[in-house]
Amino acid sequence: MTDNHTRNETYSPGLMKGKTCFMSGATSGINRQIAVRFAMEGAKVFVMSRSQDKVDDTVKELRGLGAEADGMAVDVRSYPDVDLAIQKCVELYGKLDMVLAGQAGNFVAGAAQMSSNAFKSVVDIDLLGTFNIYRAAVEHANKPGAAFLAITAPQATQPHMFQSHVCAAKAGVNMLTKCCAMEWGKSGIRVNAISPGPIDDTEGMKRLSGSPAIVEKYKQGLALKRMGTKDEIADAALWVCSDAARYVTGTILEIDGGTVLGDSSMAMEL
Ligand code: HXC
Ligand code: NAP
Secondary structure (H helix, E strand, O other): OOOOOOOOOOOOOEEEEOOOOEEOOOOOOOHHHHHHHHOOOOOOOEEEEEHHHHHHHHHHHHOOOOOEEEEEEOOOOHHHHHHHHHHHHHHHHHOOEEEEEEOOOOOOOOOOOHHHHHHHHHHHHHHHHHHHHHHHHHHOOOOOOEEEEEEEOOHHOOOOOOOOHHHHHHHHHHHHHHHHHHHHHHHHEEEEEEEEOOOOOOHHHHOOOOOOOEEEEHHHOOOOOOOOOHHHHHHHHHHHHHHHHOOOOEEEEEEOHHHHHHHHHHHOOO
């Protein structure tokens, strides 16, 4: 480690050597960093999101790291398309060991102002999308050692003003995590979620942040007094999907600098 929250990019012990990973929403932000970390650890990575350009750019970066990588542009709300992408991943790499459902949609809007379709869009991307991925993947990853991981948010357990759509969707993701963990544990499949706090330099924080003064006040309200890094979430994802976490399932890992200890409802100030 180069300081207390940045990993030295040359670090690469091969924790994911030979593992095949399907990663939804891994073409930007936090999830892309997870893809990069897993690739550096020896994984074969298949990424999926809507934009062909973002898929191509990510695959290029992962191959540049020496990893086997591919991807497909798919909207997670379409089950047949998700199923096709997962089939392509399995055809290419012969097996499936790890599944990430990281895709999400977010905007700030009051429950009395947003349309029914606006609410539905976020629930469909975050919650139905996670179900679609898990449902299509489980038959290919139905074996001991398989790891399923969703990315949730503090909104799942803390009510936030102007985030009713996100709170409802992510609460569903938490419950889906626990139900699948219970149903699939007998096959040796582990199902967990990570709940990141505010992560610097991400689309999510761009959409939720107000003025620099508000952001500073918000940071002072966090136990660790700073935002997290994408790398810190990738570290947690690596641990929870590795055999080092082999007795961990149905868990919502809060990697959030203490966000849920206090009032972190930044949207209240917007
Ligand atoms: C109110 C809005 C809106 C806004 C869109 N809509 N933006 N309503 N306020 N700001 C409405 C539209 O009018 C439409 O309703 C409906 O939502 C669907 O919009 P589309 O643009 O047609 O949908 P789509 O192309 O599917 O886009 C989905 C999206 C978009 C969620 C709206 O923003 C998106 O693609 N986001 C992906 C990237 C993203 O959000 N990243 C951040 C994730 S971070 P009508 O009625 O007009 O049809 C995150 C952080 C959580 O989740 C925690 C942080 C601490
Ligand atoms: P981001 O960069 O916007 O990443 C979202 C990803 O999802 C992109 O790859 C996007 O690619 C994909 N995506 C969106 N809609 C999709 C759809 N309909 N079908 C398929 N893919 C879709 O966001 P981020 O800020 O890094 O957040 C990543 C995850 O962390 C999300 O689950 C978010 O809720 C969670 N989170 C973030 C924070 C934060 O501080 N940023 C905090 C807590 C939780 P395309 O545009 O190509 O589809």
